[in-house]
Amino acid sequence: MSSERLQAPRGTYDVLPEDDEARGVVEAAARSILGGAGYRRIETPVFEHTELFARGVGQSTDIVQKEMYTFDDAGGRSLTLRPEGTAPIMRSYLEHGMHKLAQPVKLWYLGPFFRQEKPQAGRYRQFWQVGAEAIGSDDPAVDAELILLLHALVFELGVREVRLRLGSLGTPATREAYRDKLVAHLRANEDRLSEEVRGRIDLNPMRAFDADHPGTREVMQSAPLLLDELAPEDAEHFAEVRARLDAAGVEYEIDPTLVRGLDYYTRTLFEFTSDALGAQSGVGGGGRYDGLAEQVGGPHVPGCGWAAGIERLLLAADERRAPVEAVDLYVAGTGVEAFALAAEARRAGLAVQLELAGRSRKGMLKQADRIGARYVAILDEEGTQLKDMETGEQERLAPDAVVAHVIRGRHLA
Numbered sequence: 129m130s131s132e133r134l135q136a137p138r139g140t141y142d143v144l145p146e147d148d149e150a151r152g153v154v155e156a157a158a159r160s161i162l163g164g165a166g167y168r169r170i171e172t173p174v175f176e177h178t179e180l181f182a183r184g185v186g187q188s189t190d191i192v193q194k195e196m197y198t199f200d201d202a203g204g205r206s207l208t209l210r211p212e213g214t215a216p217i218m219r220s221y222l223e224h225g226m227h228k229l230a231q232p233v234k235l236w237y238l239g240p241f242f243r244q245e246k247p248q249a250g251r252y253r254q255f256w257q258v259g260a261e262a263i264g265s266d267d268p269a270v271d272a273e274l275i276l277l278l279h280a281l282v283f284e285l286g287v288r289e290v291r292l293r294l295g296s297l298g299t300p301a302t303r304e305a306y307r308d309k310l311v312a313h314l315r316a317n318e319d320r321l322s323e324e325v326r327g328r329i330d331l332n333p334m335r336a337f338d339a340d341h342p343g344t345r346e347v348m349q350s351a352p353l354l355l356d357e358l359a360p361e362d363a364e365h366f367a368e369v370r371a372r373l374d375a376a377g378v379e380y381e382i383d384p385t386l387v388r389g390l391d392y393y394t395r396t397l398f399e400f401t402s403d404a405l406g407a408q409s410g411v412g413g414g415g416r417y418d419g420l421a422e423q424v425g426g427p428h429v430p431g432c433g434w435a436a437g438i439e440r441l442l443l444a445a446d447e448r449r450a451p452v453e454a455v456d457l458y459v460a461g462t463g464v465e466a467f468a469l470a471a472e473a474r475r476a477g478l479a480v481q482l483e484l485a486g487r488s489r490k491g492m493l494k495q496a497d498r499i500g501a502r503y504v505a506i507l508d509e510e511g512t513q514l515k516d517m518e519t520g521e522q523e524r525l526a527p528d529a530v531v532a533h534v535i536r537g538r539h540l541a
């Protein structure tokens with residue numbers, strides 16, 4: 129066997145203790161913003177039946193075609209590490225009969241997701257998302273409120289240079305009719321298109337909107353837009369969403385060519401990007417998915433939601449250090465008396481750290497200073513001395529008086 133030192137798999141990373149604080153800030157902000165709006169936390173399993181994603185996310189998407197971590201279990205069932213959270217949450221809604229609750233059912237989640245993408249800055253194979261889903265209502269206020277909540281989260285975390293793009297896809301039938309129209313437009317102007325776009329006319333005609341090629345750009349200027357083709361009720365729904373965002377003072381750009389890599393979207397579609405990030409500028413996004421429940425075997429249930437990448441939120445946010453945990457007492461001693469004192473102080477509710485490395489007295493005081501301890505209990509042959517690290521005062525106390533003294537000092541602080 130090789131004795132090479134092993135490393136974490138490509139595209140994964142360790143959340144080190146020093147990174148945990150910033151992530152805690154994201155979680156606390158999500159809990160406060162989403163919890164305050166009546167969203168309740170849900171966590172679904174990290175793996176699901178592969179079929180859930182094949183049917184929910186869509187066979188034609190990059191995610192299902194090439195990015196899923198799929199394996200067979202011992203019983204020969206195909207399982208997949210979840211690449212996203214919306215299909216699992218819809219499964220859970222159906223499985224637990226949540227249609228019997230007051231609608232919409234408002235849920236939020238935070239956890240790891242897995243996609244076998246090419247790793248680069250801001251793109252990982254295991255990444256974390258915070259997300260929100262409101263299932264059971266097609267009211268445009270649901271869409272607008274969800275956008276507002278992600279907007280609040282992004283601003284609470286100090287994400288820099290944020291832009292919000294907004295679009296609407298209408299129904300699958302509208303989309304299909306539009307697609308035919310777009311393909312016809314591209315075919316009619318085929319000789320002016322780049323070779324790449326020409327080769328993908330049938331596969332992915334929407335890609336032509338992103339092309340840099342001058343001829344293609346010219347052709348696309350007169351291309352039909354999906355937003356102009358929406359059925360009246362879908363156009364009305366989109367106008368209602370926009371009216372609410374306007375009323376709330378949220379700035380956005382309408383992007384008629386906005387596309388996202390999941391097949392379940394209908395109607396509203398949105399994406400928050402940060403210009404402070406590089407190529408992977410998508411901080412979070414989502415939309416409405418009124419057909420998803422049926423795709424995974426349920427009745428018609430409308431839904432809307434979003435997810436944001438924790439890594440990208442943090443990369444694009446202002447550095448803000450979370451407060452360091454307070455240490456009330458550092459017990460500078462290694463014997464059983466020291467151990468008993470630490471246990472007693474913890475039972476009394478104090479934050480206590482114990483000397484664990486057999487340092488010299490000088491070393492222990494240095495360590496206490498490093499961790500910002502308020503008091504240090506120095507145990508020696510004659511008993512216990514308590515040092516107040518703020519005033520530098522030191523007094524000898526009976527062992528059973530130490531905890532009361534620290535508690536009193538904490539109240540005075």
Ligand code: HAM
Pocket residue numbers: 211212213214243245250251252253255256257259260261388389390410411412413414415416417432433434435436437438439440
């Ligand atoms: P998504 O756009 O695929 O949507 O992912 C949401 C966010 O997750 C992205 O904006 C990005 O910040 C982050 N993300 C995605 N892939 C990676 C990666 N490989 N590395 C790091 N971050 C990544 C969804 O997943 C939908 N479920 C959102 C949704 C909820 N739509 C409706 N409800």
